[in-house]
Amino acid sequence: MPELEIHTLTKENEAIARAIILEGFLERFGFIDHSFNPDLKDLVxxxxxxxxVFFTGAHHGDIVCTGALQKETNETVRIARMSVKKEWRQRGFAKIMIKHLEQKAKQSGYKNIVLETNRSWESAICFYKKVGYQIEHIDESQCHFYKKI
Structure with a gap:
């Protein structure tokens, strides 16, 4: 496994985390519509x-990935803002980050994790299946997953 230091987001690294997420959007969609993502204006x-809670993952001091947890109910938490810089993909960083998020969710007493991704993002769908998430349903734009922890 590659070395990845995971830390809670701070104001000092907020701009880097935002840039990683926005670069992913630009790559996937070809444009960025800031009105769809008001949380990105002030991640902290x-x-x-x-x-x-929002986390960043750093490899040898460079932030290469992000991931967040959002409370849905007392038993369910949502994984959001999972993103890995393009040049750092396929190195195991997403797997380390998602395992960290799952551990934090479990420590906080959650029983279920949900997440969603764009239904055309085949690499993301394959990744979530590979790490144990099951498809709950697919709608016109999103693939919705869940996992019991």
Missing amino acids: NSYTKDGC
């Missing part, structure tokens, strides 16, 4: 609310 405040 958006992810310090009840039951929310």
Whole structure:
């Protein structure tokens, strides 16, 4: 496994985390519509609310990935903002981050994790299946997953 240091998001690294997410959107969609993602304007405040936490993963000091947890119910948490910089993909960083998120969710007493991804993002869908998530349903734009922990 590659070395990855995972830390809670700070104001000092917020711009880097935002850039990683936005670069992923630009790559996947070919454009960025900021109106769809109001949480990105202020990640620190958006992810310090009840039951929310945002993490960055750094490899040798460079932030290469992100991931967050958002409380849905007392038993269910949502994984959000999973992103790995393009040049750092296929090295195991997403797997390390998602395992970290699952561990934090379990430590917080959650029983279920949900997440969603764009239904055309085949690599993301394959990844989530590979790490044990099951498809709950697919709608016109999203693939919705769940996992019991």
